[in-house]
Amino acid sequence: MSGNHVNDRRRMACELLALGDSAVLVRLGDCIELETNRKVMKLSQRLEAQPFAGWIECVPAFASVAVHYDPVLVLKSRTWEEDGHATLFETVCFRLERYLSNDQQLHLNEQASRTVEIPVCYGGDEGPDLSFVASYNGLTEEEVVAIHTSSDYRVYMLGFAPGFPYLGGLSERIAAPRHQTPRTTIPHGSVGIAGKQTGVYPLATPGGWQLIGQTPLALFRPQDEIPSLLRAGDTVRFIPITRQQYDLYKEGAL
Amino acid sequence: MSITVIRSGLLATIQDLGRYGYQRYGVVPGGAMDTGAARVANFLVGNAGDEAVLEVTLAGAKLLIEQDMLIAICGAEMKVTASGERLPLWRPALVNAGTTIHFEACQSGCRSYLAVAGGLDVPKIMGSRSTYLRAAIGGFMGRGVKAGDKLSAGPASPLSMRMLQNLVKKRISSVTVPSWHASHFAVADELAEPMIRAMPGTDYERFQASSQAALFSETFRIAPQSDRMGYRLNGAEKLMLAAPIEAISEAVANGTVQVPSDGSPIVLLADRQTTGGYPRIAQVATVDLPVFAQLKPGDRFRFEAITQLQAERLYLDSERDMAILKAAIALKFN
Numbered sequence: 001m002s003g004n005h006v007n008d009r010r011r012m013a014c015e016l017l018a019l020g021d022s023a024v025l026v027r028l029g030d031c032i033e034l035e036t037n038r039k040v041m042k043l044s045q046r047l048e049a050q051p052f053a054g055w056i057e058c059v060p061a062f063a064s065v066a067v068h069y070d071p072v073l074v075l076k077s078r079t080w081e082e083d084g085h086a087t088l089f090e091t092v093c094f095r096l097e098r099y100l101s102n103d104q105q106l107h108l109n110e111q112a113s114r115t116v117e118i119p120v121c122y123g124g125d126e127g128p129d130l131s132f133v134a135s136y137n138g139l140t141e142e143e144v145v146a147i148h149t150s151s152d153y154r155v156y157m158l159g160f161a162p163g164f165p166y167l168g169g170l171s172e173r174i175a176a177p178r179h180q181t182p183r184t185t186i187p188h189g190s191v192g193i194a195g196k197q198t199g200v201y202p203l204a205t206p207g208g209w210q211l212i213g214q215t216p217l218a219l220f221r222p223q224d225e226i227p228s229l230l231r232a233g234d235t236v237r238f239i240p241i242t243r244q245q246y247d248l249y250k251e252g253a254l
Numbered sequence: 255m256s257i258t259v260i261r262s263g264l265l266a267t268i269q270d271l272g273r274y275g276y277q278r279y280g281v282v283p284g285g286a287m288d289t290g291a292a293r294v295a296n297f298l299v300g301n302a303g304d305e306a307v308l309e310v311t312l313a314g315a316k317l318l319i320e321q322d323m324l325i326a327i328c329g330a331e332m333k334v335t336a337s338g339e340r341l342p343l344w345r346p347a348l349v350n351a352g353t354t355i356h357f358e359a360c361q362s363g364c365r366s367y368l369a370v371a372g373g374l375d376v377p378k379i380m381g382s383r384s385t386y387l388r389a390a391i392g393g394f395m396g397r398g399v400k401a402g403d404k405l406s407a408g409p410a411s412p413l414s415m416r417m418l419q420n421l422v423k424k425r426i427s428s429v430t431v432p433s434w435h436a437s438h439f440a441v442a443d444e445l446a447e448p449m450i451r452a453m454p455g456t457d458y459e460r461f462q463a464s465s466q467a468a469l470f471s472e473t474f475r476i477a478p479q480s481d482r483m484g485y486r487l488n489g490a491e492k493l494m495l496a497a498p499i500e501a502i503s504e505a506v507a508n509g510t511v512q513v514p515s516d517g518s519p520i521v522l523l524a525d526r527q528t529t530g531g532y533p534r535i536a537q538v539a540t541v542d543l544p545v546f547a548q549l550k551p552g553d554r555f556r557f558e559a560i561t562q563l564q565a566e567r568l569y570l571d572s573e574r575d576m577a578i579l580k581a582a583i584a585l586k587f588n
């Protein structure tokens with residue numbers, strides 16, 4: 001195999017790029033769409049299930065997977081087939097080809113997609129911007145809640161903050177612009193809308209999202225083996241709860 | 255208890271080499287900014303290399319050593335004193351109980367690493383002892399250390415014990431240092447503008463030709479709004495895309511140079527977010543990240559373009575040097 005074409009190779013509409021000297025970025029598409037994101041999940045699940053020597057971790061995103069590796073271990077584990085490669089990047093690309101092709105040995109059971117229900121107390125102190133989102137869209141507050149809770153949302157990726165989900169599937173009927181001046185602090189658990197995006201803040205941070213409610217669930221769980229309530233590929237459904245139920249959740253009674 | 259913090263200075267956090275395996279959940283590795291200095295400091299006290307150390311930012315921190323202890327300080331060119339006497343850096347030191355360590359003045363660089371035999375003992379969170387300030391986890395109760403905090407050391411290795419016994423025999427004052435030291439691994443020359451080696455990034459081709467050229471010829475200055483998350487850079491010329499692109503969020507790495515629409519690049523560092531949506535013009539070579547992390551606001555530097563192959567070779571060479579240093583210390587006290 002010649003080494004010249006690896007820096008920007010296209011294979012099955014995919015591009016392998018060096019993200020520095022210890023990671024490869026696999027771009028599987030260039031827009032936010034379900035099919036591409038499914039490929040992203042498949043590739044990272046395959047790598048996690050049967051990692052190559054020197055693999056450290058995968059970071060799946062909307063349409064790409066970053067594959068982090070330890071160059072020393074990749075060098076040490078080079079096979080005779082890989083000895084002629086000019087760079088370790090080329091060796092890692094060579095190894096990744098196997099996961100990208102339909103190698104029979106790598107036919108794993110697709111991880112079952114999970115549906116996670118997130119209880120949300122809408123409006124009031126928990127959702128100070130619910131009335132704005134309603135009036136901006138010519139709806140009542142009840143209608144906004146009904147629309148927000150009627151969709152299934154896909155977790156396309158986690159990023160920005162620990163456990164923060166990028167969700168797809170917000171109805172355009174309740175889209176709303178960000179605040180021009182971000183709030184200096186937004187409590188963790190806040191459920192917000194920014195443009196055509198909806199999300200939940202795992203940590204108390206500054207932010208400009210329109211806050212429509214709050215969940216009593218912790219999205220970031222540093223003491224758990226998997227430190228995030230949500231995983232990429234999950235389906236999220238928001239369930240409306242009353243203020244009283246919210247308090248019971250917080251006390252651990254529900 | 256073995257160390258009491260008298261004063262923390264600007265910021266002092268417990269860090270190891272980072273928290274790996276959780277980036278897919280949005281949790282960044284973090285860890286020491288100058289991993290080279292943190293590892294060498296660990297080697298010098300007989301540790302494996304990845305033990306937790308105290309990362310001290312600029313000057314001001316003051317610590318009281320409460321029991322005889324083998325320590326080493328590496329990193330920034332810093333005036334450090336032990337009960338008033340100058341403490342040599344890049345060298346192990348046996349420090350007697352009751353000694354005060356003072357990080358007095360910073361000459362060059364900005365981060366010092368204090369390693370103790372056995373490593374600083376704090377609970378591991380998600381496999382690491384690193385402080386992740388943004389999520390308030392890891393290190394000392396998820397925060398920087400403060401006056402009054404008491405830090406303890408984990409169990410010392412057999413190698414650390416041999417090194418300690420060797421110095422005990424030579425002890426004449428409150429601080430005993432051997433005649434040998436590790437060469438400086440990662441401090442940028444304070445007089446020159448250091449060259450930071452980098453490769454074109456994943457979106458390099460999408461920038462205007464003049465911006466591509468400017469990246470590798472301009473002098474950049476580290477802007478004041480720079481911290482463990484990333485360094486903002488000021489250059490004479492704004493870096494601009496040839497045509498607008500709609501970038502969607504994807505993973506970034508330590509040393510990714512991304513360019514927001516204002517044209518001023520940001521170099522993402524240890525406590526960066528795991529993903530980003532700005533185009534990436536360059537990627538700092540891993541071998542130069544420790545040098546870069548020692549630059550402070552106001553410092554100037556230039557990027558030098560290198561190839562993927564060069565970056566890999568430089569990294570492998572530096573890892574070999576690290577392995578040799580570690581082996582040499584072990585051999586010396588065998």
